[in-house]
Amino acid sequence: MQQQQQQQQQQAQQSQSILNEEDLVSTVLADLKRVVREYATAATESTCPDIRQLFTKLLHNTLSAQGQLFQAMQQSNMYNAASPALRQELDKQMQQYQQTAQKTRQLLQQKLGGALQQNAMIGAMNQQSPQQQQPIYM
């Protein structure tokens, strides 16, 4: 009964508006996404600690509101989620980035090996002078 009334109400309002419920909700979701980005930019570009803190708080609130609206849309079948990535694609990326990580570890070991070790022992072995100045110390 109530639903019928709501449907009539919706039809009445839809005849006045080009955007239906789903369109309107989608614009809200899109704007929440945009505002999240804007708050992130504003926070990172703020100088006053209190203003940065305010933008950070608003960023968190907006981000969780966007998540809640997304979930409500998904529950109501208003959102077509992207199709799942294939297993072989995951395997491929996994393999590739394991290689990247391995190379980076080797590079860091090579360039900063001594420094990293010394960093770990800082305070205990101060007499050991570094071979070269590393910007990591600064």
Next chain:
Amino acid sequence: MIQPMTAKELEYVADSMSNEDLLMKQCAAVVAVSTTPAIRECCSQMIQMHQQHYDSLMHAIQHHQQIAPTQPQ
């Protein structure tokens, strides 16, 4: 002791108030036509949130008004 707000920060605060104002109205438009309980509830709550955000931003300007310089520096 707070430091004066920069011109850039003021721009962001003002733009953010426009965003919050628009979102408040958009959520109200959804609540007015929505027949989906989950969506209605979510958007009703969001109207309150955007109102609070707007007030917080307004409050930040107010808070910085007294210490803002009156001459360009």
